[in-house]
Amino acid sequence: MALLDQGHELGHPDCVNAPSVHRLREAPRFGVLDATTALLHFARCAPDDEAFACAVESCLALGLTSTRELAVATSRFPRARRHVLEWGCSTxxxxxxxxxxxxxxxxxxxxxxxxxxxxxxxxxxxxxxxxxxxxxxxxxxxxxxxxxxxxxxxxxxxxxxxxxxxxxxxxxxxxxxxxxxxxxxxxxxxxxxxxxxxxxxxxxxxx
Missing domain, CATH: 3.40.960.10 (VSR Endonuclease)
Structure with missing residues (x-):
């Protein structure tokens, strides 16, 4: 996994996290997964809260989801990650x-x-x-x-x-x-x- 800052890759060269595959029971509409659902899946395999926080704030800043949408979907997220959703902002x-x-x-x-x-x-x-x-x-x-x-x-x-x-x-x-x-x-x-x-x-x- 790599962080992107202004289009430049800034990943850790020694990162050893293997890709995690998640399977959906139903295919997403138009074949594109919405950001909130993608975050829901990432919440289950993110290596730590910091990585999840980066994903949440990136999606918020890009307008791919909103604090309102995440608040509505909070109950679907693992309890251990919900405090990150409450902390995240769009700025x-x-x-x-x-x-x-x-x-x-x-x-x-x-x-x-x-x-x-x-x-x-x-x-x-x-x-x-x-x-x-x-x-x-x-x-x-x-x-x-x-x-x-x-x-x-x-x-x-x-x-x-x-x-x-x-x-x-x-x-x-x-x-x-x-x-x-x-x-x-x-x-x-x-x-x-x-x-x-x-x-x-x-x-x-x-x-």
């Missing part, structure tokens, strides 16, 4: 975001996906008032324009009183616990809480 911009947000969730840390910040732009993840997490897929390294815009956004966040932590995709996939440890360490230093004039205007600046 995740990539599998990298889902991985980091899921691991932070397991640590009791809430992070918002794809937050638009006036004066800075859209950021991947926001924790608290002003800790921004940016996760760069391969495309960011190959596109000089995107690279420049990312740094301009980092500077804008800094001027607003925020802090940006930036990680590349390989770090997230190969060392996710280390990425989360850095984020938690930043929170322990209070970098997620505004100490500038931004605190007074966070209701309008950070939402």
């Amino acid at each position: 995740a911009g990539s599998g990298l975001e889902t991985i980091v947000r899921w691991r932070l969730h397991r640590c009791g840390v809430a992070a918002q996906s794809q937050v638009s910040i006036p004066g800075a732009g859209r950021v991947d993840l926001l924790i608290g008032d002003c800790l921004v997490i940016e996760l760069d897929g391969r495309a960011h390294h190959d596109d000089p324009v995107a690279f420049r815009r990312d740094r301009e956004r980092d500077a804008a966040v800094s001027l607003l009183g925020g802090t940006t932590l930036r990680f590349d995709g390989r770090s997230v996939l190969d060392s996710p616990d280390e990425v989360v440890s850095v984020i938690v360490a930043a929170m322990e230093r209070g970098l997620h809480v505004s100490r500038s004039l931004m605190r007074a205007s966070r209701a309008t600046r950070w939402h």
Whole structure:
């Protein structure tokens, strides 16, 4: 199994999960399985909750299913996976975001996906008032324009009183616990809480 981030394969090279075959009693209409049913089957063989969370949020973000549809079908899913359905959202911009947000969730840390910040732009993840997490897929390294815009956004966040932590995709996939440890360490230093004039205007600046 491989994760796709902006069209680039980012699977673990040492992945040994064998394909799992599921058989249906009735053929799907037009020969195409709907996303909710596909997730139902994947819930039964996903190697862990994180992999299932990535599948759920990918389907939601692509509009292949909705939180409403999943809520209606929740009782059909294994009990051990239902909490993932309740957690998933449709705003995740990539599998990298889902991985980091899921691991932070397991640590009791809430992070918002794809937050638009006036004066800075859209950021991947926001924790608290002003800790921004940016996760760069391969495309960011190959596109000089995107690279420049990312740094301009980092500077804008800094001027607003925020802090940006930036990680590349390989770090997230190969060392996710280390990425989360850095984020938690930043929170322990209070970098997620505004100490500038931004605190007074966070209701309008950070939402």
